[in-house]
Amino acid sequence: MFGINWLPTAAKVLLTALLTVFLVFNLSGCGDRLATSKEIPPSSTLTSAPQEKISEVSPPDTIQILRESLDTYRPQVAILSPQADEVLQDTTVTVRLAVRDLPIFKNPELGLGPHLHLILDNQPAQEIYDITQPIVFEDLLPGTHTLRVFATRPWDESFKNEGAYAQTTFHLFAKTQENNPDPNKPLLTYNSPTGNYGAEPILLDFYLTNAPLHLVARENPNDEVADWRIRVTVNGSSFLVERWQPIYLKGFTPGKNWIQLEVLDENGNPVINNAFNNTVRVITYSPRGKDTLSKLMRGELSAADALGIVDPNYIVKAPAPTPTPEPIPTPEPTETTEPTPTPETEIQPQVPLSEPEPAATPEAAPLPEPTTEPTAEEIPPAQTDEGEATQASSEGV
Structure with a gap:
């Protein structure tokens, strides 16, 4: 009896031991897998590296500094009209928006500033810098439409705080299934890139609503809370994103580039049972842009030159003038009249002056002797012709 019952008993014991070892090994393996999936480095954004040329880089230094200037804001966005689930009897819709705790403006010199992105259905976003004026959509198709709006920074990065996003669904004439997202399922809103770009890196940004936190989704693999991922495809190269953060990419080709965003579940399957969860955009990359x-x-x-795009009251300080030496004026040539040379006078040889001879004292002339006037008798007659006349006249006397 003992020998007969020993083999089955030994077999049971051996089988039990093998099952125990298998279960312990299997559970330890599951524990390692769960721990690995939870321990994602905070700095890690991509779960798989981009292929080919596309790669993630750090945000530019100036962007990081300017971003800090806006981190104090918690914008609260609202759609005032149309109302949720409102049925309108027109193909023209007037939209009014409101925002608190964020200045909305565009710097006139730099052309950027905090603004809103307004999306009708799944069209590219429309930039809104003035909420005092209504936004009008014309010639819309009858049926259901959805508006989404969220606050963005000047470089198009979305604010992701609670209340920075608003959504409403309305209808024209009648309700339809198109453009009608399920509010209880994860919803992807493509934000950036879109349009034209003149430099790298290029911002990749999206908005995700109704998606659980990874920690909650992974806490119990048997619950109904599904985890999520975003698959990004750039020009055919795909990678996965698990963090709801802005990503800066480089490696784009000059010219046309296409970008596709998809929401995946925890098993890697597309969450296609909600509107807008698979979106494609085409951008144009032209290096050396001047904007x-x-x-x-x-x-x-x-950052000092660009603070005007985050602060509406910022005034660019004029740089201190560099002191420049005053130019020394060049003297104008003046006409100088040369003095007329005076002819040199010939220097005569000096002749020694002789002392003047004393003037001879003139001898005094001898005084004439006194003469007595002769009498008539003593005067002899003149022996001239006139004597005759004299004599005649004397005779007449």
Whole structure:
């Protein structure tokens, strides 16, 4: 009896031991897998590296500094009209928006500033810098439409705080299934890139609503809370994103580039049972752009020069003038009249002056002797012709 019952008993014991070892090994393996999936480095954004040329880089230094200036804001956005689930009897819709705790403006010199992105259905976003004026959509198709709006920074990065996003669904004439997202399922809103770009890196940004936190979704693999991922495809190269954060990419080809965003579940399957969860955009990349955003991305604008796009009251300080030496005036040539040379006088040899001889004292002339006037008798007659006349006249006397 003992020998007969020993084999089955030994077999049972051996089988039990093998099952125990298998279960322990299997559970330890599951524990390692769960721990690995939870321990995602905070700095890690991509779960798989981009292929080919596309790669993630750090945000430009100026962007990081300017971002800190806006981190104090918690914008609260609202759609005032149309109302949720409202049925309108027109193909023209007037939209009114409101925002608190964020200045909305565009710097006149730099052309950027905090603003709103308004999306009708799944069209590219429309930039709103003035909420005092209504936004009018014309010639809309009858049926259901959805508006989504959220606050963005000057370089198009979305604010992701609670209340920074608003959504409403309305209908024209009648309700339809198109453009009607399920409010209880994860919803992807494509934000950036879109349009034209003149420099790298290029911002990849999206908005995600109704998606659980990874920690909650992974806490119990048997519950109904599904985890999520975003699959990004750029020009055919795909990678996965698990963090709801802005990503800066480089490696784009000059010209046309296409970007696709998809929501995946925890098993890697597309969550296609909700509107807008698979979106494709085409952008144009033209290097050496001269716009403000391109200069910011290349680091050609300092934070001091760009503070006007985050602060509406900022005044650019004029640089202190560099002292320049005053130019020394060049003297104008003046006409100088040369003095007329005076002819040199010939120097005569000096002749020694002889002392003047004393003037001879003239001898005194001898005084004439006194003469007595002769009498008539003593005067002899003149022996001239006149004597005759004299004599005749005397005779007449």
